[in-house]
Amino acid sequence: MFNLANSYYNGKGTGKNLEKAFHWYQKAAENGDEKAMLNLAICYENGEGTEKNYETAFYWYQKAAEKDYIKAMNNLADSYYYGKGTEKNLEKAFYWYQKAVENGDEVAMFNLATSYKNGEGTEKNLEKAFYLFQRAAENGEKYAMKDLAICYKNGEGTEKNLEKAFYWNQNAAENGCINAMLSLASNYYNGKGTEKNLEKAFHWFQKSAENGDEVAMFNLSNSYYNGEGTEKNLEKAFRWCQKAAEKDHIKAMLNLANWYYDGEGTEENLEKAFYWYQKAAEKDHIEAMFSLAICYYHGEGTEKNLEKAFYWYQKAAENGTEKNLVAAFYWYQKLAENGDEKAMNSLAI
Numbered sequence: 001m002f003n004l005a006n007s008y009y010n011g012k013g014t015g016k017n018l019e020k021a022f023h024w025y026q027k028a029a030e031n032g033d034e035k036a037m038l039n040l041a042i043c044y045e046n047g048e049g050t051e052k053n054y055e056t057a058f059y060w061y062q063k064a065a066e067k068d069y070i071k072a073m074n075n076l077a078d079s080y081y082y083g084k085g086t087e088k089n090l091e092k093a094f095y096w097y098q099k100a101v102e103n104g105d106e107v108a109m110f111n112l113a114t115s116y117k118n119g120e121g122t123e124k125n126l127e128k129a130f131y132l133f134q135r136a137a138e139n140g141e142k143y144a145m146k147d148l149a150i151c152y153k154n155g156e157g158t159e160k161n162l163e164k165a166f167y168w169n170q171n172a173a174e175n176g177c178i179n180a181m182l183s184l185a186s187n188y189y190n191g192k193g194t195e196k197n198l199e200k201a202f203h204w205f206q207k208s209a210e211n212g213d214e215v216a217m218f219n220l221s222n223s224y225y226n227g228e229g230t231e232k233n234l235e236k237a238f239r240w241c242q243k244a245a246e247k248d249h250i251k252a253m254l255n256l257a258n259w260y261y262d263g264e265g266t267e268e269n270l271e272k273a274f275y276w277y278q279k280a281a282e283k284d285h286i287e288a289m290f291s292l293a294i295c296y297y298h299g300e301g302t303e304k305n306l307e308k309a310f311y312w313y314q315k316a317a318e319n320g321t322e323k324n325l326v327a328a329f330y331w332y333q334k335l336a337e338n339g340d341e342k343a344m345n346s347l348a349i
Contacts, residue, residue, distance in 0.1 A: 153165035274301030
């Protein structure tokens with residue numbers, strides 16, 4: 001029954017048919033086949049050949065794990081860890097991750113290491129976390145490679161070693177770990193653990209950005225803007241900055257606003273400049289607050305509004321440094337000269 005189910009599931013020797021695969025996995029599972037129990041649980045979790053049902057998936061993961069089927073133990077632990085189909089229970093998640101590792105499950109090593117690193121379901125133990133990350137990384141687990149690099153970078157559970165941090169970042173990135181791509185780019189950009197290489201930094205910023213990382217998008221934009229590791233290209237700098245801003249990267253919002261204001265890499269557009277200054281200011285970026293205030297003061301990209309100009313100057317001054325206070329004082333004077341009573345009162349104080 002199990003083999004027949006696999007044939008239908010994979011479309012080997014017959015046409016692929018998930019409904020029939022589900023039917024035969026169910027039959028085999030009900031007859032005590034632990035492999036079928038695992039695959040039946042996966043069908044329920046993913047909605048393959050049946051409706052998605054996390055509770056029933058959990059039930060079958062549990063049945064298979066309790067029959068000592070190693071591959072099911074990690075899945076059961078995940079169910080407890082994420083609270084899928086059952087109540088979240090980090091202690092039980094840790095128990096099953098540990099049991100899976102003790103029985104030779106290499107996939108569970110990364111999860112057990114993470115539990116030790118974060119103190120989830122057990123006491124925090126960075127040495128054990130490092131040991132397990134190392135084992136999992138050496139077995140080809142890309143996310144473990146990334147976390148092992150972090151251990152070496154920060155000296156967590158082992159001595160700090162930037163060269164080894166770079167080595168494992170490189171391995172993780174080359175194996176497709178997006179977060180590692182950004183870290184590797186930063187290693188090359190700053191010359192940490194390796195020689196500084198702006199061309200390689202640009203390459204990995206680009207790879208990470210193309211995979212949707214907004215920090216990488218912002219850094220790639222800066223690379224194009226400054227001509228670092230590639231030819232200077234203001235249009236491409238603008239495009240990647242826009243992508244980062246649209247993913248809520250605050251510094252990218254400010255840069256995008258400035259470029260709309262100055263017409264760099266795009267046509268000048270004061271309305272769009274105002275829009276992005278406002279977005280960044282509302283996320284507490286102090287420089288954006290000043291720029292937004294200036295827009296209101298001069299009526300650039302929006303209607304002139306001295307009260308709102310005062311509000312944003314004041315907010316920037318309250319959140320800023322001595323330099324911000326000097327700038328705010330200058331604009332309070334300007335507002336006071338235009339008859340703004342609040343500004344006059346602030347100057348009087």
